Amino acid sequence: MTVTGPAPGDTTTDRRIGYSVCTICDIGCQLRSVAEDGKIVQILPHDSPAVARNICYKGTAAPHIHNHAERIRVPLKRVGERGDDRWEEISYEQAMDEIAGKLRTVVDTYGPEALAVSTSGWNTQTTHGFDRRFMNLLGSPNWISGVALCAGNTAAVNRLTYGWMPFPDISNSSCVVLLGHNPRKHSWTPIYNMIEGARKRGAATIVVDPRISDQAEKATIHLQIEAGTDSALLLGWLKVIIDEHLYDASFVDDWCVGFDELKARADEYPLDRVAGICGVPADRIAEAARIYARADGACIPWTPITDQQLDSTSGIRLQSILRAITGNLDVVGGETLNALNPGWLTEADLQLHDELGAAQRAKQLGYDTHPVFTYRTAEMLRPHLKRVWGREWVDQVMGCHMANPTEVFRAMADGDPYPVKAFITLGNNTLLSYPNQHQIHRALLNQDLIVAHEIFMTPTAMLADYVLPGDVFTERNHIADAWAWGNRLTVSERIVDPPGEASSTFRFWTDLGRRFGFEQQFPWDTLEQVLDHRLEPSGRTWTEFRDSVVMEMPPPAYRKYRKTGFATPSGKVELSSSILEALGFDPLPYYRAKPKPTEEYPYLVFSGVREDPFFQTGQRNIGVLRRRVPAPSFFVHPDDAARDGLVEGEWARLETPHGQVRATVSVQSGMRPGHLRVPHGWWYPETRGDVELAGAFVSSDAVLTIDSDELVDYEQGVPHFKGYPGRLVPCLPPDGMGRTTLEG
Ligand code: SF4
Structure with missing residues (x-):
């Protein structure tokens, strides 16, 4: 209020x-x-x-x-060559007219699938599914997002097992398992607070991490595994839990299919084999498995770590299987399958997926090769989602009907299997946000039209034809709904006006849609009218909701599956996945060996790591945050630093067979020897105008990671960030970078 x-x-x-x-x-x-x-x-x-x-x-x-002085306040049009970062200011109407005209030319020349969109809904907030709505009306299935590597893909994989994305009830849990995940006071703060609360109540915490992280220091048990071996570890847990009859036999009998096949698969992973793969003692693995299985209400909250591995699908599936067979699904202190809020339309309800014909859906890049989070799998789940949750299309965490990012960038760069020639990116520094940055760069240079919708100039926006000024959360009215993961609705109010011509992504998609003749499908003139529409099932308007609610969540309900079954083809928890089998993949989880260190590349590198002052590639231009971490750091063990002549605070160059980046050295005794940790998303806004794309290729971890067929997960096609070979050598600092004189 x-x-x-x-x-x-x-x-x-x-x-x-x-x-x-x-x-x-x-x-x-x-x-x-x-x-x-x-x-x-x-x-x-x-x-x-x-x-x-x-x-x-x-x-x-x-x-x-x-209030930052460098916020983009007016639409910009490129002058000079792409990437020159030279602009003229134009009116919003001119920008939208020209964007619509150029997009029309691309669509007429190459077909509607030649448009791809990349977005980070967390940042832009007010899209209301209108990006997919426009694309579905136009005929393009090629929508991508960072959620393909982070939480969205977790949702899609969880749905293979029990048709839904679970929510951890940490506040009531007796045991919290953190697979490399490290919530801290200033990163994932609400999760951190819930874990702290659980610990105070006496809950056990199990941390699996190659590093003695903040969470590992406080853990009941810490398994300091080799990076990238999480799936093997969880298969070891399964073996212990099944062999020692620590599973919930009645739930397995009544509500699971495929237990015998699962048991046979677990038998392939005796603890001595698992201990050899993971590099931790067998008895510690067994002890952790017993703590988890015996807890009265245990949870394994979402982790980015298994989202980004060679066997990501198996790693995520193993977590879902452990939840189920230990009786922790949809119970107090376990992980709940929350119904959608009955008074609210989700984004998927507004996305008009039925407007996109089956033939166009089948053109989605990744549909044939790595289908798990594409339309292909979503189509297989449609009747089951309808039966249990009342909707055929539910886009949990935005991750359940996506194209595969790598395949999109290949199509953009090389026209394979068909050309993608127009790219719209919103609140998403695409160049640094997916693996194989050099391929993304080639892809962007090969576009006929790039539109960026941003609050600040980014390396990706520097490559655009048009940059439109975005708004921020204090400048718009909104009701946040956690993207159909939880069911809480929360008010967010506009209390100041956006600067200049800055506006929301809702405005952009509405104005573009109307220019394509979709006036009837984009009838709402204001965000408040859209909120009224989304609240219609509750019989309230935005104003009524804002003035009376602030936050709203239906009361929790447990074991709902007893009435509805699960939203899977069998109606049960599929320990052996019928969908994976139908798609031609192994229906059971497995461990897939990662690339090993060599004499030439002796480190096991893990990248994609978040630092407290920053979210993804953002905030390096905000002085008050940047001064906390002025430059990126590689974490190495003291023995490795001594061997390689690396000095705390000095610069070093990390070289892999695929690329190299520079950062300062941070010697940390908590690192597992032989391991090297790389932070995510670094560039240097202060070098804009002096260095190509403001240093986008100097320290960005996306330079290091590749996405060739042999180095991506089979089922989803996600790349491997957690354990690949590299070497570290001392070097000079990059010119002009790491200054800490940023204002603001
Ligand atoms: S950045 Fe904002 S949303 Fe994220 S933890 Fe901090 S206060 Fe919460």
Whole structure:
């Protein structure tokens, strides 16, 4: 609820306080924002004690971000060569007219599938499914997002086992398993707070991580495995749990199919074999498995670690299988299968997937080769989702009907299997956000049209034809719904106006859709009208909701499957997946060996790691955050540093067979020897104009990771970030980078 009036003790200042959902990272904390005289001046904790501690220093830095001098305020049109970073300012109407005209030419020449879109819904927030709506009306299935490597793909794989993405009930759990995941006070803050609360109640925590992370230091048991061996470890757990009859036999008998086949697969992984693969003692593996299986309510919260491995599908499936056979599915303290909020239309309800014909859906890049998060698998689940959850199309965590990013970039770069020649990127620094950065660069250089919708200039936006100014969370009204993962609805209020011509992604898709003749399908003129529409099932309007609710969540319900069954072809938990089998893959989980270190490349590198001040590739231009971590760091063990002549704080070059990047050295005794940790998403905004694409190729981990067929997960086609060979050599600092003189 907005409070408007003078600041305390001040009769001249217009002061407003509104509820916000922070979009600086992907976790969506509930906060309060304070504006004075039309500018955001402060971020406060929420006034509900239930969520008041969910705030980090990125969130409180929002005034520095939202008021930053370098925010894009007007539409920009490229002058000069692509990537020259030279622009002319044009009006919004001119930009939209020209974008629509050029997109029409691409579609007429190459077909509608020649349009690809990449977006990070966490950042843009107000798309309301209108990107897919436009694409479905146009005829393009080629939508991609970073969720292909992070949480979205977890949702798609979980649906193979029990038809839905579970939500961990950490607050009531007796045991929390963190597979390489490391929630901290300033990263994934709400999860961190829940884990801290569980620990205080006496819950056990099991941490699996090659590094003694913050969470590992506090763990009941820490398994310091070799990077990339999570699937083997979980197969070892399965073996222990089945052999020692620690599973929930009645749930398995009544609600699972494929147990005998699963048992036979687990028998292929005796503990001495698993211990050899993972590099941790067999008795520790068994001890951890017993703690997990015996807990009265245990959960394995989502982790990015198994989203980004050579056997990602198996790693995620193993977590889903463990949940099920130990009786932790849809129970208190376990992991709940939350129904959709009955008073709210999800984004998928607005996406018009039936408008995209089956033939166009089958053209989705990845549909034939790596189908698990594409339309191909979603189509197989349609009747089962309808039976259990009441909808045929449910896009949980935005990850269940996507194209494969690698295949999209190949098509953009080489026209294989068909040309993709127009690319729209929204709140998404595409160049640094997916593997094989050099291929993405080639792909972008080969486009007839690139549109970027951003709040700041990024290396990707520098390669665009048009850059449109985006808005931020204090500048728009919204109801956040966690993308059909949870079912909580939360109000986020507009308390200041966007600067200049900045506007929402809703505005962009509506204005583009209307220029393509889709006026009837884009009838809403304002965000508030869209919110009214999405609230129609509840019989309330946006204004009524905002003035009376702030946050709303249906009461939890457990073991709902007893009435509906599971949303799988068998109606049961599929320990052996009938969908994977029908798609031609192994229906059971397995471990797939990763590339090994060699004499030439002695380190096992893991990349894609998040640092507290930043979310993905963002915030390097925000002085108050950048000063906390001025430059990227490689973490290495002291023995490795001594062997390679590496000095704390000095620069080093990491070389792999596929690329090289530079960062400073951080010697950490908590690293597993032979391992090297690389942070994600680095570039140097302060070098814009001096260095190609503001240093996009200097320290970005996307340069290192490749996506050739032998180095991606078979079923989803996701790349391997967690354990690949590399070597580290001392080097000079890159020119002009790592200065800490950023303002703001
Ligand atoms: S963890 Fe921090 S950045 Fe992320 S949503 Fe919460 S306050 Fe914002």
